[in-house]
Amino acid sequence: AQSVTQPDIHITVSEGASLELRCNYSYGATPYLFWYVQSPGQGLQLLLKYFSGDTLVQGIKGFEAEFKRSQSSFNLRKPSVHWSDAAEYFCAVGRTQGGSEKLVFGKGTKLTVNP
Amino acid sequence: KAGVTQTPRYLIKTRGQQVTLSCSPISGHRSVSWYQQTPGQGLQFLFEYFSETQRNKGNFPGRFSGRQFSNSRSEMNVSTLELGDSALYLCASSLEPGLTGRETQYFGPGTRLLVL
Numbered sequence: 553a554q555s556v557t558q559p560d561i562h563i564t565v566s567e568g569a570s571l572e573l574r575c576n577y578s579y580g581a582t583p584y585l586f587w588y589v590q591s592p593g594q595g596l597q598l599l600l601k602y603f604s605g606d607t608l609v610q611g612i613k614g615f616e617a618e619f620k621r622s623q624s625s626f627n628l629r630k631p632s633v634h635w636s637d638a639a640e641y642f643c644a645v646g647r648t649q650g651g652s653e654k655l656v657f658g659k660g661t662k663l664t665v666n667p
Numbered sequence: 668k669a670g671v672t673q674t675p676r677y678l679i680k681t682r683g684q685q686v687t688l689s690c691s692p693i694s695g696h697r698s699v700s701w702y703q704q705t706p707g708q709g710l711q712f713l714f715e716y717f718s719e720t721q722r723n724k725g726n727f728p729g730r731f732s733g734r735q736f737s738n739s740r741s742e743m744n745v746s747t748l749e750l751g752d753s754a755l756y757l758c759a760s761s762l763e764p765g766l767t768g769r770e771t772q773y774f775g776p777g778t779r780l781l782v783l
Contacts, residue, residue: 595759598771657710
């Protein structure tokens with residue numbers, strides 16, 4: 553089945569530490585890939601997206617993600633986490649299947665930042 | 668420019684009732700999509716509207732319906748509410764249609780529905 557997997561339900565890091573959130577997808581072809589962030593009580597905000605080209609994508613708030621075709625992964629990274637980064641992060645995949653468009657989200661990774 | 672607005676923000680209903688949620692897209696955006704977010708199922712796509720026409724639909728029962736008006740505002744309706752319909756309902760708008768993401772979707776804060 554086609555799916556998006558975020559293996560880590562909850563991650564805790566210290567402020568200033570580096571961060572990597574994992575995302576794996578299972579699709580036959582390279583889909584469109586996204587990372588969204590959701591702060592408590594808020595909707596989703598797009599951090600970055602990948603369609604084609606350079607496999608290292610820069611986003612807002614100092615985030616970047618790297619697409620690795622061989623590993624079917626699109627991991628999100630940040631070199632130094634700030635307390636305001638505490639939120640839930642969602643990886644998503646968009647593609648056209650059978651004439652119908654789909655945007656499929658992972659279950660999310662909740663990030664806690666310790667002072 | 669104002670973002671996506673959703674009303675109401677919170678709603679409590681009882682089983683069997685129906686509910687209507689409203690979404691006003693960003694000015695100039697013509698496409699509106701709806702999502703359901705629950706702790707168990709995560710974020711699931713409900714439907715997408717463009718030019719007052721439903722363009723895509725997710726795997727939800729017919730109790731879930733929606734529409735879009737000529738000013739691009741959208742409503743979704745859930746009839747005969749069930750306990751499992753308790754969720755955060757998110758609306759997203761974009762300039763043009765397309766769920767694959769070529770068009771960036773901007774999300775509203777959501778309507779939190781509790782069914783008792």
